[in-house]
Amino acid sequence: MLEEVGVPYEAVVLDFATTLKGADYHAINPMGKVPAIRHGDTVVTEVAAICAYLADAFPAAGLAPPPLSRERGPYYRWLFFVAGPLEAATSNKALGFIVPPERERMIGYGRYEDVMDALEAVTQGARPYLLGDQFTAADVYVGSHLAYGMQFGTIEACPAFECYCATLAARPARQRAIRIDDALAQ
Ligand SMILES: N[C@@H](CCC(=O)N[C@@H](CS)C(=O)NCC(=O)O)C(=O)O
Known part of the structure; x- marks a missing residue:
């Protein structure tokens, strides 16, 4: 970012x-x-x-879309969706916490599969970004979670995730950030 x-x-x-x-x-x-x-x-x-x-x-x-724009709706939606439901669903899955079906209603994300389906649908519709032509902070955050999750096996790869992440991976800022991280890790 x-x-x-x-x-x-x-x-x-x-x-x-x-x-x-x-x-x-x-x-x-x-x-x-x-x-x-x-x-x-x-x-x-x-x-x-x-x-x-x-x-x-x-x-x-x-x-970011302009403050009073309707595009703020999906922009906030996907930022918060990843910070809440996705983060909780992937953490619980990685740790082996299984939500009993009869308790899914009390869990914000309900079912891991539903979280993945929602993300698959929105990335499938990305043109090429979540808000269409405009790349936003929501792409930074959603894309980073998906790429990290697929890399470490907490998120199962699917064509929509891979295509969306490949678009993001081509961004010069993303490539600079990876080079900075890699240098720090040595
Ligand atoms: N809710 C936080 C989560 C941050 C987080 O998970 N940080 C980890 C990154 S590895 C951390 O600092 N772990 C070290 C520790 O808890 O000791 C956010 O969205 O920034």
Whole structure:
């Protein structure tokens, strides 16, 4: 997302066992989890919120539909869908937590299969992005979850996911971000 925004930023790399759990970082995110961003005095945590915040804070990058546009509907819909139902469904599946059928009504995502079907339908309809021609922060977030999930086996690949993710993978910002991550991982 930061690469898509295209403004200079400083990355602070934390260590899982030490600095991530230290007092300095807990003052930023009491959850002791990454990522978090600081923009002036504003701190934002939660990836979906960070993406939405950055898109609004840097409108020149064109990463969100205009505030009063009806396109804000699907834009928020898919950001929140992934932060809630998809994240919970894939985490539970990866850990082997099975929701008994008679309790599906009390779980926000209901059934893992329904979450996947909803995402398959929306990615199948992407032209080529979720909102049509305009690439937005929702594509950054939805696409990252799908690509990561397929890579690590928490999401089963299907042609619609693969085609949508291939479009996103071709973006120069995405390629720069991968190079930055890979360099950090060495
Ligand atoms: N709800 C958070 C989840 C963040 C998250 O899962 N962070 C993991 C990334 S590996 C983390 O920091 N884990 C380290 C830990 O909990 O110690 C978000 O959307 O940003």
